[in-house]
Amino acid sequence: MSVEDRVLIAGAGPVGLVAAANLVRNGVPVTVLEAGSDLSEESRASTFHPPTLDMLERLGAAQPLIAQGLPAPAFQYRSKQHGVLAQFDFGTIADVTGHPYRVQCEQSKLTRILHEQLRGHADFELQFGAQVREVTQSAAGVQVEIASNGRSETRSGRWLIGADGAGSAVRRSLGIPFEGFTWPERFLVVSTPFDFSAVIPDLVAVSYVTDAVRWHFLLQIPGLCRVMFPIAPDESDKLTLRPDFAQSLMAMVVPGIANYEIAHVTLYKVHQRVAKTFQHGRAFLVGDAAHINNPLGGMGMNGGIHDAINLTTRLVDAWQGKTKNGSKTGELERYDMQRRLVTLEYIEKQSIQNKRNLESDGTEFRRTLAEIVADKGRTYDYLLRVSMIASLRRAQELG
Numbered sequence: 001m002s003v004e005d006r007v008l009i010a011g012a013g014p015v016g017l018v019a020a021a022n023l024v025r026n027g028v029p030v031t032v033l034e035a036g037s038d039l040s041e042e043s044r045a046s047t048f049h050p051p052t053l054d055m056l057e058r059l060g061a062a063q064p065l066i067a068q069g070l071p072a073p074a075f076q077y078r079s080k081q082h083g084v085l086a087q088f089d090f091g092t093i094a095d096v097t098g099h100p101y102r103v104q105c106e107q108s109k110l111t112r113i114l115h116e117q118l119r120g121h122a123d124f125e126l127q128f129g130a131q132v133r134e135v136t137q138s139a140a141g142v143q144v145e146i147a148s149n150g151r152s153e154t155r156s157g158r159w160l161i162g163a164d165g166a167g168s169a170v171r172r173s174l175g176i177p178f179e180g181f182t183w184p185e186r187f188l189v190v191s192t193p194f195d196f197s198a199v200i201p202d203l204v205a206v207s208y209v210t211d212a213v214r215w216h217f218l219l220q221i222p223g224l225c226r227v228m229f230p231i232a233p234d235e236s237d238k239l240t241l242r243p244d245f246a247q248s249l250m251a252m253v254v255p256g257i258a259n260y261e262i263a264h265v266t267l268y269k270v271h272q273r274v275a276k277t278f279q280h281g282r283a284f285l286v287g288d289a290a291h292i293n294n295p296l297g298g299m300g301m302n303g304g305i306h307d308a309i310n311l312t313t314r315l316v317d318a319w320q321g322k323t324k325n326g327s328k329t330g331e332l333e334r335y336d337m338q339r340r341l342v343t344l345e346y347i348e349k350q351s352i353q354n355k356r357n358l359e360s361d362g363t364e365f366r367r368t369l370a371e372i373v374a375d376k377g378r379t380y381d382y383l384l385r386v387s388m389i390a391s392l393r394r395a396q397e398l399g
């Protein structure tokens, strides 16, 4: 088969567009195939961690994101009975990041910033309404069958990056199992313009509240606070999406305050799944196509962006013929080895632990937090871990 001299990317979410941006700025032509008719508006990720901001800085996207977001230099754990249990300040790790804070900003802002920067570039092509269906490969490249405007089309490239989200057609077509489980609970996100900092003493922009019955967290983004609650399996979707149900949950957040103005309510299923491999020949999986996890700690999209940078840096080297031992595949295989391992060791493990901590009765978690806060070395290591710097270091160590 004849192969177009470019890299194909399925999906124009935050991960697919970061991959595109890193390839294009290094002179690699890219075609992004996006099933939707426009970039997604869905309100999902809203936290960007320090090393992700460092990566976006190199792509020229960090400053516009920060300008539209809310820098959050600290986060805290609280309980209803004890108030603030512990507060952590990213300034402690300012020696290892150019951005010692999280930025609270919706992921749809990032995709628009990147698209704006890429559009019109000679090496960048984005096809909306192009749903990837099937992937076939040869020794020289990858062929993708897409459904577009009711017709079937074929595109080809030297490599394919599957950034097409949790239901990835690329992953399915390659026959890669998505191993893991789905939690029995779902999560409900209620967004309100209410200013909680006026009524909760010492509240910071990111606050996790432990409770054995109905833990929740409060995440401030510009103009809105997102409050997330677990929903038990016996609470039906119909009940959960009733306005009075959201109000009843919100009424538990601050005693004596009820009838919130609610901007939107969204119910999510929650999974922990990792693809059996992130590479199959000339096709790769990144972001939610490769791994999904619960949103506690804000690591899904961030981890996906870390995948995209790791992989595309290798693809740029391969494109430019800079390879170790003349072997292109050896370098590319390290992507799967590094990123899959840290996904399991850090993202999956930490997000599960975060959920366990919040839903526990709090006794052991309070003790652990007190020990971490009392020890400067442990505080520093803890911040490296939650900011995801430790996972990037671990990937590097794997060589």
Ligand SMILES: Cc1cc2nc3c(=O)[nH]c(=O)nc-3n(C[C@H](O)[C@H](O)[C@H](O)COP(=O)(O)OP(=O)(O)OC[C@H]3O[C@@H](n4cnc5c(N)ncnc54)[C@H](O)[C@@H]3O)c2cc1C
Pocket (backbone or CB within 6 Å): 010, 011, 012, 013, 014, 015, 016, 033, 034, 035, 036, 040, 043, 044, 045, 046, 047, 048, 107, 130, 131, 132, 133, 163, 164, 165, 166, 167, 168, 169, 170, 189, 268, 286, 287, 288, 289, 295, 297, 298, 299, 300, 301, 302, 303, 304
């Ligand atoms: C409530 C909630 C809160 C979250 N908060 C955070 C957070 O704070 N921080 C964090 O890091 N993560 C968070 N996440 C996770 C985060 O939203 C995802 O990890 C992130 O969206 C993954 O990006 P992606 O580009 O891999 O996939 P997606 O954002 O799902 O994008 C995939 C794209 O591919 C397109 N597509 C799908 N199928 C096809 C196809 N067959 N052909 C072509 N295109 C296709 C889709 O239309 C979409 O545009 C949260 C998730 C939820 C649900």
